[in-house]
Structure formats: C-alpha cells, structure tokens
Amino acid sequence: MLRYCLLTVSFFMSYYFVLGQTKVEIQDSLQAYVSTGTVLSSKSFAPFYLINNQYGEVDGDAPVFLKGEVGYKRTISESWSLLSGLGFRNERFSTYYVRAKFKDWEFTAGRAKRTYGGLPSGLSSGSLAMSENALPLPMIELSLNEFKSVPFTHGYLKFRGSLRQSWMEEDRYISKALLHGKTFYGMADLDDLIGLQISSGIVHFAQYGGVSPQGDKQPSSLNDYFRVFMGRGIHNPDGSSAGEGNAIGNHLGLTEFTFRKRLGDHTLSLNYQKPFEDAGSIQFISFKDFLIGLEWGLPKREYLVSKFYVEVVRTxxxxGRGLPDPTDDIQTEEDNRGNEFGERDDIYNNYLYRSGWTYNDQVIGNPLILTYQHTLNFLDPYPDYGVAIANNRLTALHIGIEGNFSSKITYKGLFTYSKNFGTYAGIYEGRFNWGGIDRDPSFEYVFLPAKKQVYTSVEVSYNQAFNLKPLGLNLRLANDSGELYNAFGLEMSVLYRLSNY
Known part of the structure; x- marks a missing residue:
C-alpha cells in the first residue's frame, strides 16, 4: 500500500512540476533519462560486476532491458525545496520517493538510493554497512547529509547524521521485519588551514519485529523500538542473557574513519571501516576485520586518469573461532577449546533473522560476501546451516580506476581478487558446535581449502554520441575467473537524456 501511495504522490507532484514550467522560471527543474540494451553471459547468471552494485535493478534472467529515471525539483525559497523521483528497470521499480528539504535538513519517504559508509566515488567494492548492491528499502528518513558547523567553533568542528525506519519484504524467514537505522559523524575541518579533513562516525542498523514461520510476532511496540534504538534487550524469565536478553533484534553496522588531504591540485582520501555484529565487536580500530580504501584524486588537467582507488577487505x-554463547554441552572456556565466548560473529547472519543482511535475496552490504542461494549457481548443493549467507569470511584486494579518453569518452575499470573461506558454521558444522575440522582434519567442506576468485569489469561510455547532446552509448565487459567458476559477459546500451536546464 505504501508503494502505491508514494507512486501516486510522485506522479501528481511530477505532473504539477511539468505544468509549472510554463509559469515559473528557474524554480522548477526536470531531469530524466531512458536507456535500453542487452546483457549477455556465458553462464546462466551474469558475471559479478554486471549484476552487483546496481541497486538490485538487474535481473540476470532478462537479456533485454528498458531502464529509466525521472527527477523533479521545485525550489520554493532559499530555504525550502521539494523533490520527487521515479526509477525502473523492466518491471522492477527501484526508486519512487518524495523529499522535502529545509536548508541542510531533508525528509524522505519511499524508495531512495542511499549508501552508508565509504567514499562517494563509486570505485569501492561496497560499504560494509549499506552499499549500492540491493534494491532500496521502503523507508522514511530524516537526515543531515552535509556536514554542518557546530556553533561557536568557527567551522572547525562539524557534524551530520540520519535517522530512518524501513520495512523489509514479506517473503523472508521473519516475515515483514522492520529495520531501524541511524548514523552520526563528526569532523575536524582544517581544510582552509592545512588542507586536511578528519571525520569519524558510526552506522547502526537493527532488524526487529516481524512474524516467524510459526506465527510468533516479534517485539515491535513503541517501547520495543526505544530498546532497539538503545541496543537493549528484554530480560528472560530464567535470568539468562541469551537471545532477546542481549538486545532486541539483529544489530549490525560499522565504525568509520576518513582522512582527506589536499596536496596541491591532488587529493588523497583514506577510508577505514570496522564492521560489528553486536556490542562486543564494536571497536573503532581493528587490524583483523576491516575495509580500508585509499583514493587518489587527480587534477582535471590529468586527462587519462581522474581517480585511482585501492582497497583491502578482511572479514x-x-x-575469533570460539562459540558465541555457552551451550548445554559447552559451559567453560576449556570446553570452548580455550577460547572466550562471544566470538564467531557470523557477519550478515543471525540465528533468528535467518534471511540475514539481505533484501530480495541480495546482500545489503558488501557483495563480496556471498549468499547461499547465489553459490548454488556454481556449487553442488551443501548444508546451509539455516542461514542466508554462505561465505562471510574472506580477504580481498580491490582496485578501481576511472578517467577520460577524450572530452566525450569516459571509462571505469574494476579489479577484485578475493580468497573465500566460507563461514565458521560451515567449518565446524554449526555456529554453536565443535565438529567439522575440529574432529576430522580431512572434513570435506566446499570452502576447504579456501577458494580464490577474480572479478573484473571495464566500462566505456560515449557521451554526446554522433554530436547529439542527449545521446549516449555504453559498453561494459565483465569477466569472473577462479576456483569458484568462470564466466564472461557484456552489457550494451543506448541512453537518451532529457533536462530543462
């Protein structure tokens, strides 16, 4: 119902804005494009970079596509503006939203493309929190997207943040789960003094509520929401801290640092992300699980290369390999093979919210972490241990580059090498178990030994093709190779842009 209401509102706002073009100059603006093309693959599924980090729009089973986006903006005053947008690919609507903006503050309702964590260039393999990979969730959000000065600090200290509420799909293990999200960042802005900006923040998400397959409704009252907001639990009758006693719902997110330094006409940006799955794994610095990316922005006069990016991911x-909590059979650290309890974080998985950190079967965070369903495209059936994510332990080296061959021809290249170790649950035959390789060194598991895989992509865009300003041509080649599978594919498309300014 929310979807169709927002589509209706978006349509009438857009219709009103279009009519307003004859009466109001400058105050109204329109941007739109439509493209059509084809996706071809040597496999029954598209290669990694043809289907991932596309906001969930790409259907690997559709060889031909029609795609479009339209966005309208009405500027009411210097402080107020209203926006509306709609986007689709074939029959899938990826975006439909309305937005009100007052100075630096924005209120958004609908499906809007958002990322949380990481640098904004689009050269990363994907944020560990919310990347460009999955279809945007229906939401309402209040946000301060640009850094705002803290009073009385002369602009040297700044902050930004957001608060959102989202709704997950019905077809998942916990049906119609809710999603709480918030961010907060602070910045020391010394750009005018020494060309340096240092920012740090936290991204927090929590799945809660919904209905289990047995028909049990999970806590979702207003009081439960405040507990979710604060990361608090409900005391169990037996006095234990298991399950909802720790915290209501499935909590995850990241802590982040970003350093940006101007060096003449060049810019160096360093981004560091540390993922967490519970309060015990919240750390601002870790050299064991992290994503760290370094981006070099070149001056515009450097024609061939405009940005170069290198990234290392480790999850x-x-x-550690110890059990998350004691069990009936494993009560002490000695029973736990000398490890502390509270380990095996099982990134993107959860014992109750078994569909994990996915939406419409696509990973919401970094797509190098593979779903069980996707791995069945190239692996024989194997135990899933009741969770959606089959490969969340990995190391990866990722490189991105973009630039211009000419004033009209641009390119973007991506290269990713990953080493995939599966999950602790797979290695030990259960997240709360010491089986598998602990009992049998010759234990067979699809990610033993670890599987190496390479994903590459090269995209070339020809803007203002044949001297026609609205027309664009795009070609993207992708190749996957390694110990998981080999696949080659391409996407060709023609694009036509419309704009009233």
Whole structure:
C-alpha cells in the first residue's frame, strides 16, 4: 500500500512540476533519462560486476532491458525545496520517493538510493554497512547529509547524521521485519588551514519485529523500538542473557574513519571501516576485520586518469573461532577449546533473522560476501546451516580506476581478487558446535581449502554520441575467473537524456 501511495504522490507532484514550467522560471527543474540494451553471459547468471552494485535493478534472467529515471525539483525559497523521483528497470521499480528539504535538513519517504559508509566515488567494492548492491528499502528518513558547523567553533568542528525506519519484504524467514537505522559523524575541518579533513562516525542498523514461520510476532511496540534504538534487550524469565536478553533484534553496522588531504591540485582520501555484529565487536580500530580504501584524486588537467582507488577487505577473524554463547554441552572456556565466548560473529547472519543482511535475496552490504542461494549457481548443493549467507569470511584486494579518453569518452575499470573461506558454521558444522575440522582434519567442506576468485569489469561510455547532446552509448565487459567458476559477459546500451536546464 505504501508503494502505491508514494507512486501516486510522485506522479501528481511530477505532473504539477511539468505544468509549472510554463509559469515559473528557474524554480522548477526536470531531469530524466531512458536507456535500453542487452546483457549477455556465458553462464546462466551474469558475471559479478554486471549484476552487483546496481541497486538490485538487474535481473540476470532478462537479456533485454528498458531502464529509466525521472527527477523533479521545485525550489520554493532559499530555504525550502521539494523533490520527487521515479526509477525502473523492466518491471522492477527501484526508486519512487518524495523529499522535502529545509536548508541542510531533508525528509524522505519511499524508495531512495542511499549508501552508508565509504567514499562517494563509486570505485569501492561496497560499504560494509549499506552499499549500492540491493534494491532500496521502503523507508522514511530524516537526515543531515552535509556536514554542518557546530556553533561557536568557527567551522572547525562539524557534524551530520540520519535517522530512518524501513520495512523489509514479506517473503523472508521473519516475515515483514522492520529495520531501524541511524548514523552520526563528526569532523575536524582544517581544510582552509592545512588542507586536511578528519571525520569519524558510526552506522547502526537493527532488524526487529516481524512474524516467524510459526506465527510468533516479534517485539515491535513503541517501547520495543526505544530498546532497539538503545541496543537493549528484554530480560528472560530464567535470568539468562541469551537471545532477546542481549538486545532486541539483529544489530549490525560499522565504525568509520576518513582522512582527506589536499596536496596541491591532488587529493588523497583514506577510508577505514570496522564492521560489528553486536556490542562486543564494536571497536573503532581493528587490524583483523576491516575495509580500508585509499583514493587518489587527480587534477582535471590529468586527462587519462581522474581517480585511482585501492582497497583491502578482511572479514576472516570475526572476533575469533570460539562459540558465541555457552551451550548445554559447552559451559567453560576449556570446553570452548580455550577460547572466550562471544566470538564467531557470523557477519550478515543471525540465528533468528535467518534471511540475514539481505533484501530480495541480495546482500545489503558488501557483495563480496556471498549468499547461499547465489553459490548454488556454481556449487553442488551443501548444508546451509539455516542461514542466508554462505561465505562471510574472506580477504580481498580491490582496485578501481576511472578517467577520460577524450572530452566525450569516459571509462571505469574494476579489479577484485578475493580468497573465500566460507563461514565458521560451515567449518565446524554449526555456529554453536565443535565438529567439522575440529574432529576430522580431512572434513570435506566446499570452502576447504579456501577458494580464490577474480572479478573484473571495464566500462566505456560515449557521451554526446554522433554530436547529439542527449545521446549516449555504453559498453561494459565483465569477466569472473577462479576456483569458484568462470564466466564472461557484456552489457550494451543506448541512453537518451532529457533536462530543462
């Protein structure tokens, strides 16, 4: 119902804005494009970079596509503006939203493309919190997206943040789960003094509520929401701290640092992300699980290369190999093979919210972490241990580059090498178990030994093709190779842009 209401509102706002073009100059603006093309693959599924980090729009089973986006903006005053947008690919509507903006503050309702964590260039493999990978969730959000000065600090200290509420799909293990999200960042802005900006923040998400397959409704009252907001639980009758006694719902997110330094006409940006799955794994610095990316922005006069990016991802440790909590058979650290309890974080998985950190079967965070369903495209059936994510322990080296061959021809290249270790649950035959390789060194598991895989993509865009300003041509080649599978594919498309300014 929310979807169709927002589509209706978006349509009438857009219709009103279009009519307003004849009466109001400058105050109204329109941007739109439509493209059509084809996706071809040597496999039954598209290669990694043809389907991932596309906001969930790409259907690997559709060889031909029609795609479009339209956005309208009405500027009411210097402080107020209203926006509306709609986007689709074939029959899938990826975006439909309305937005009100007052000075630096924005209120958004609908499906709007958002990322949380990481640098904004689009050269990363994907944020560990919310990347460009999955279809945007229906939401309402209040946000301060640009850094705002803290009073009386002369602009040297700044902050930004957001608060959102989202709704997950019905077809998942916990049906119609809710999603709480918030961010907060602070910045020391010394750009005018020494060309340096240092920012740090936290991204927090929590799945809660919904209905289990047995028909049990999970806590979702207003009081439960405040507990979710604060990361608090409900005391169990037996006095234990298991399950909802820790915290209501499935909590995850990241802590982040970003350093940006101007060096003449060049810019160096360093981004560091540390993922967490519970309060015990919240750390601002870790050399065991992290994403760290370094971006070099070149001056515009450097024609061939405009940005170069290198990234290292590691999610192999996950607080260690010990059990998350004691069990009936494993009560002490000695029983736990000498490890502390509270380990095996099982990134993007959860014992109750078994569909994990996914939406419409696509990973919401970094797509190098593979779903069980996707791995069945190239692996024989194997135990899933009741969770959606089959490969969340990995190391990866990722490189991105973009630039211009000419004033009209641009390119973007991506290269990713990953080493995939599966999950602790797979290695030990259960997240709360010491089986598998602990009992049998010759234990067979699809990610033993670890599987190496390479994903590459090269995209070339020809803007203002044939001297026609609205027309664009795009070609993207992708190749996956390694010990998981080999696949080659391409996407060709023609694009036509419309704009009234």
């Amino acid at each position: 192999k440790w996950q607080s």
